[in-house]
Amino acid sequence: MRKKEVSYSKKTIVRLIWTGILVAGVIILTMGAVCFAGRLSMKVKVGLLVFDCILFVVYFAEVYRDMYRPWCELEKIVHERKDRKTETLADANIAQRDLIKEIQEIISSLENITIRxxxxxxxMKVAEINNLQDQINPHFLYNTLEVIRGEALINGDKKVAEMTEALANYFRYNISRKETFVYLKDELKNICNYFKIQQHRFGDRISFEIVYHGIAEKDVQNCYIPKLILQPIVENSIYHGLEMKIGGGVIKIHISSADDKLMLTIADDGLGMTQEDLDKLNRDVDAGKTDENAAGSHNGVALQNIKRRLKLYWGKEAYMIATSTLNYGTEMHLMLPLLFTKEDYMKS
Structure with a gap:
């Protein structure tokens, strides 16, 4: 015999509530009649009391049938399936199957958020390790760099003093700051420190610019972005785009926003890539390849790390893709939500 389908809708609950009110009203009226109607015979009074008892039992039997028992059955089914998500729900009725599926979707969604x-x-930790392989005492490092800077200033060597200061600031940002998300202005400041260090190696061969399109710097400087999401791209631009180029080269960071999205483009006018190499780069980054060959090439683990972080945080709402023209340069395009307050997942 087929089980009766039980609806867990608001309609069922409302029906039971109104039925309860009606039953309570009838019981109150009959009890009033028994207590205050003196002309009623004893048999009539007993009959009314029996009627009230039957009505009370019938109502709670309906509550048991339509609410309590189905809930107990549902609880049993959910417990049986919580570790066996792929098991069929053939032994549950339609309402139970729908509710179980909703519960499983909620649990799965919460698990996915936690996993992401x-x-x-x-x-984030991998990004920090990739940028700083040495395990050092940061306070010792900072004090030592400050001593070197002081000695350089005493000896009138401003170049060494500036490089040491930039290096200390770069290490402070990468080692001491533990936030997962930082202000855009702080990430750009870290890139400037990194670029100062590189300029002491390359001299006037490389230059760096930050360009805002359609917005003022103050409009986006305090928006949040993942830490260490731009510096690895600038590093790739130097070592794979400009280092082997004959003559000078420029790296530009283009910043714009539209429809609550932040667009960042890191562009260099270096060697560029063939279409075949470009397609391979985008495929490797999407696939998350981390073999040694990929790590040592333009499509290294740093780019894969950035792409994976964007996907984990925002899914399809964020992306990173490279474009390039051989002998003209390479551009790395990033799009992510424009956020000025930290969400729960950003507070770690």
């Missing part, structure tokens, strides 16, 4: 947050935290 944990993976993002792990990738």
């Amino acid at each position: 947050q944990k993976n993002a935290e792990i990738l």
